Amino acid sequence: MTIHLNAEPGQIAETVLLPGDPLRAQHIAETFFENPVLHNTVRGMHGYTGTYRGQRVSVQGTGMGIASSMIYVNELITGYGCQNLVRVGTAGSYQEHVHVRDIVLAQAACTDSNINTIRFGAKTYAPIADFGLLAAAHRIAQERGHTTHVGNIMSSDTFYHDDFDQYRIWADYGVLAVEMEAAGLYTLAAKHGVKALTVLTISDHLVTREETTAEERQVTFNAMVEIALDAALGL
Numbered sequence: 278m279t280i281h282l283n284a285e286p287g288q289i290a291e292t293v294l295l296p297g298d299p300l301r302a303q304h305i306a307e308t309f310f311e312n313p314v315l316h317n318t319v320r321g322m323h324g325y326t327g328t329y330r331g332q333r334v335s336v337q338g339t340g341m342g343i344a345s346s347m348i349y350v351n352e353l354i355t356g357y358g359c360q361n362l363v364r365v366g367t368a369g370s371y372q373e374h375v376h377v378r379d380i381v382l383a384q385a386a387c388t389d390s391n392i393n394t395i396r397f398g399a400k401t402y403a404p405i406a407d408f409g410l411l412a413a414a415h416r417i418a419q420e421r422g423h424t425t426h427v428g429n430i431m432s433s434d435t436f437y438h439d440d441f442d443q444y445r446i447w448a449d450y451g452v453l454a455v456e457m458e459a460a461g462l463y464t465l466a467a468k469h470g471v472k473a474l475t476v477l478t479i480s481d482h483l484v485t486r487e488e489t490t491a492e493e494r495q496v497t498f499n500a501m502v503e504i505a506l507d508a509a510l511g512l
């Protein structure tokens with residue numbers, strides 16, 4: 278057991294999907310896993326372990342933001358020996374050609390958080406995805422005909438900015454979309470020598486202001502989860 282996870286030792290699989298929302302963790306377990314068992318109840322941040330196409334796998338809610346998610350990622354790696362960590366989340370598009378419902382594979386993650394200023398001072402660290410997971414996810418998404426973009430994303434500490442247009446500087450440098458966790462996940466994965474990837478579904482658009490309905494989000498979300506599971510488990 279760790280401070281924020283009350284799973285028994287060995288109860289969490291080596292491969293873990295990481296949605297921000299604990300209810301999405303429940304949805305993933307109930308929709309995709311065989312024999313899911315609730316492994317965490319601390320703070321209502323539900324996590325489940327079961328099997329998917331015969332292989333052991335877990336899903337763990339992380340909460341929103343780098344600060345919350347890094348607590349879970351840290352404890353999953355150091356307390357439970359997790360080796361493959363794949364975030365599955367929603368994101369806002371920064372680019373006209375990246376549409377709502379599209380899938381984004383985060384090759385790298387910029388951040389406005391201080392997590393790496395604390396570590397590296399004035400030197401800049403570039404948090405990146407595991408290439409094997411990234412390549413597998415890309416191949417699977419292409420085979421299934423999903424519109425998929427691979428590139429840089431922004432992991433922001435702030436959902437509501439005083440200046441809405443602040444995103445344009447990132448868009449000008451080719452950043453595809455914004456979410457709130459990947460840079461922390463990639464940094465911790467590198468530190469501990471484990472594999473990480475972030476798979477995102479575009480849920481809203483900062484340029485066109487388009488949004489998806491809850492039903493649309495659900496359908497695209499399931500496609501993203503299947504890509505993440507198959508890539509992480511080498512299926």
Ligand SMILES: O=P(O)(O)O[C@H]1O[C@H](CO)[C@@H](O)[C@H]1O
Nearest residue numbers: 296297298341366367456457
């Ligand atoms: O859909 P999830 O995984 O929660 O991810 C995105 O949604 C939340 C903001 O609404 C942030 O956590 C952001 O990263």
Ligand SMILES: O=c1cc[nH]c(=O)[nH]1
Nearest residue numbers: 367368369455456457
């Ligand atoms: O605009 C968005 C959408 C999802 N998640 C974010 O962090 N921002």
